[in-house]
Amino acid sequence: MRHLALACLCLAAAACGGDFSNDDLEFLNALPQREDLAVKLSAASEGRSGGGLTTRKDGLVVRLGEASRVSGDTDKTGREFNGAVDGLLSLLENIRNSSPTSREPDRRVWGPFKDKDHPRFDVRFVMERRELRFDYRLEYRRTGEGDDAWWALLMGWFQADAGIRKGVGALSLDVKRATEETFPVGGLFTLDRLDIDYQTKALPTRVEMAFTPRGSLTEPTRYMYREAAGRLGEMRFTLPDIDLVVGGRLEDVALTTRWAPDGRGMGVLEVLDGDIKGAKYTECWNALGRVTFLARSWDFFNPTEGDRGSCADFSALDE
Amino acid sequence: MTPLASSFRALAVALVLVASVAHADTLRRFALVAGNDEGGSGTRPLRFAREDARKMHALLLRLGGVAPGDAKLLLDEESRDFLAALAELEARAREAQARGERTALLVYYSGHAKDGSLRLGDSRLPFEDLKRRLSGAPADIRIAIFDSCRSGALTRTKGARRAPAFEIESGAARDARGLVILTSSAADEDSQESDALRGSYFSHHLASGLLGDADRSGDGRVTLFEAYSHAYARTVADTAASTAGAQHPTFSYDLAGNGDLVLTDLRASGEGLLVPGAAPPGTYYFVDPGGMVVAELDKAADVERRVALAPGTYRVKRRLPDRLRIGEVQVQRGRAAVLEEARLRDAPFSDDPVKGVARDGGAWWTLGFSGTVQSFFDAPTRDTLFLSVGLLGVEAQLHDYFREDWVWGVDAAVGGKQAVLALPTLAGPGYRYSVASLGTTLTSEWPKGSLAPFVGARMAYLMMRRDFQDEAFPDQKFAMFSPGLVAGVRWNPLPRLHVTGRARAHFFQYTVDEQRSLGYWELGALVTYQP
Secondary structure, three states: OHHHHHHHHHHHHHOOEEOOOHHHHHHHHOOOOHHHHOOOOOHHHOOOOOOOOHHHHHOOOOOOOOEOHHHHHHHHHHHHHHHHHHHHHHHHHHHHOOOOOEEEOOEEEEEEEEOOOOOOEEEEEEEEEEOOEEEEEEEEEEOOOOHHHOEEEEEEEEEEOOOOOOEEEEEEEEHHHHHHOOOOOHHHHHEEEEEEEEEOOOOOEEEEEEEEEHHHOOOOEEEEEEEEOOOEEEEEEEEEEEOOOOOOOOEEEEEEEEEOOOOOEEEEEEEEEOOOOOOEEEEEEOOOOEEEEEEEOOOOOOOEEEOHHHOOOOHHHOO | OOHHHHHHHHHHHHHHHHHHHHHHOOEEEEEEEEEOOOOOOOOOOOOOHHHHHHHHHHHHHHHOOEEEEEEEEEEOOOHHHHHHHHHHHHHHHHHHHHOOOEEEEEEEEEOEEEOOEEEEOOEEEEHHHHHHHHHOOOOOEEEEEEEOOOOOHHHHOOOOEOOOOOOOOOOOOOOOEEEEEEEOOOOOOOOOEEOOOOEEHHHHHHHHHHHHHOOOOOOOEEEHHHHHHHHHHHHHHHHOOOOOOOOOOEEEEEEEOOOOOEEEEOOOOOOEEEEOOOOOOEEEEEEOOOOOEEEEEEEOOOOOEEEOOOOEEEEEEEEOOOOEEEEEEEEOOOOEEEOOHHHOEEEOHHHOOOOOOOOOOOOEEEEEEEEEEEEEOOHHHHHHOOOOEEEEEEEEEEEOOOOOOEEEEEEEEEEEEEEEEEEOOEEEEEEEEEEEEEEEEEEEEOOEOOEEEEEEEEEEEEEEEEEEOOOOOOOEEEEEEEEEEEEEEEEEEEOOEEEEEEEEEEEEEEOOOOOEEEEEEEEEEEEEEOO
């Protein structure tokens, strides 16, 4: 009888508890998701033929009605941007799918666990809250080491502004430290860091990504994506050593492309260095990705072609 | 008493009855019928007193020669109403006497009696006052029938005799005048009710006798003495094995002259059921569609019997040692149906058409549906964590099993609602909040008439969950045992229907984000049926 009572008590205790937590939800809300950081390309651009950066070496010889090469460049760069985002966020996927291992009023810890992909390492994820700001770290250590051996592969913070993942945040991948710790970094070995800064609390939203090459021998490569009301998108990035025009030098260009959900878009290319430093090239394309307007600031005889009125209104992105 | 003496007395009674028949038709009858389930402080409400009064009132109108205008039915009225109604009937009787009519006044009361008084709700009517009043009532014959606890005190002071040991002066030829008092129990006995009969034993057998079972003479008329002796014998027999002990009705009379009084004329309405002499002997039960035994008939071999059933459909049951014989019979208005043995069929005891199988004074159970509103006391908790919701559920209750007036119940309920999360750093995710509750409750009731206030304790097992529409947020759940208190009132508007209103207060320990002692309340209604 005593055993039965004990068994009933154990059964009752096991039947109690759960993961019903508002705080858990707030902690999870501080972690970015792909939809927050990824470039949302227009659906109309899917499968559209177009050039890439490599074809740019043929110069800016584009005629009205032809496929816009700038549009193609934007799509390609957007997909690469999203690939980097996906790679970074995949490190956080396991966190979303499991409850915290320990809960304190302003701290959550998942783990430590054995890292299945890296058998010699333990992994844990630590989140801390101070008022509306959340800091988080994905930490590793060699199996068997003490608490002071944890080092962070990924670090981030988020300043919440209510709403679903609305706020300002940043996260970074410390590839250099990982390399020093002999942690396998795969295809990231060419980098020291990958940084993402973002703000999602108000339109236009902004996501900025910077790739810092290994040894910091060159300037970081930066990409910025913004999104305004009406699902208008914008990407800005720089392209070094492009042969835009006939001449002795290659050009470094800054490319800003904007697009609407229906597939129309506009590209503005500014030459930062090269044969025509300071020149500006503007191109608009229709829903089919065909050029409807173009303007070359360096061409005195034929500076514009097509109808400027065919360009979509992107003033919402001028803020 | 020798068998010969007994037979002689029966013959004497029969002769008296024959003598009285001639007068029955000219007797103006007045009836005051009162039933009250309530007896005020110190008494437990009765369940069937009003129903007994209703049945008796209907029977007297249909078979007892009482005109509707000369009958008063009082249900749950107090003593002043009782006396006022009695005064009105007395006035009418006085007028009838002034016109030269012979008069009879019948007073029937079913309800509480205690400490030398009838207890009509919170009011009291002392036995002595009532007896004095009835003794002086302006009617040639006054018959008082009291179906109440310890009512034998009404007859104790005046030669109460236990039937069938009463005697009639057979030598007198003139009509009886005076007072007759019948009580359902002796001065030191309780009058018992039966769930199976859905009435008191005494009133049931009195009514059954008046419908024909008591008509030993077979003349189609049931006299006061026939009815009483029948009710006496059957009440004693039925209660002998009860936990309260045998209940002995009493009878007293203060008659000048002689003669019995015909209480019911089985042919008065023309309708009824004829059980032919050829029908097998035995005890027949006549059961209405609700499963209630309306009348019984103890039939001897080769004797035709008549039961003055009201128009309707009845199931007939006769019990054999190894089986039942059951069938159905239709009684039409103004016509006498004949029970044909050939239309009865054999049936196992499990097919007994009589319902109400609960042991008298024993346990009974109910089953029903509930509606509840649940809300946590702490405002932030009920706004953002465990929301206020409505619950629908089922509940089963076992009454009087562990102890009289204790109720043990088990319940299950579910509820939920759509909601939008609103936290300091997170607002907007839509989700469905759901609650499932399993509980067991033990309460103690204090029945007061059709109402029974109660308090008790409850242990619940609550399971909450929320399912978010946004897949970015995981579905969450929490479960915990929750002790609490419950209080409320159960109302019994119909014999088998109970409506309960109740409030609960529960303790609830939350353990996820932190250890927090919470509490919630529930307000609910429960409708249960007693099978």
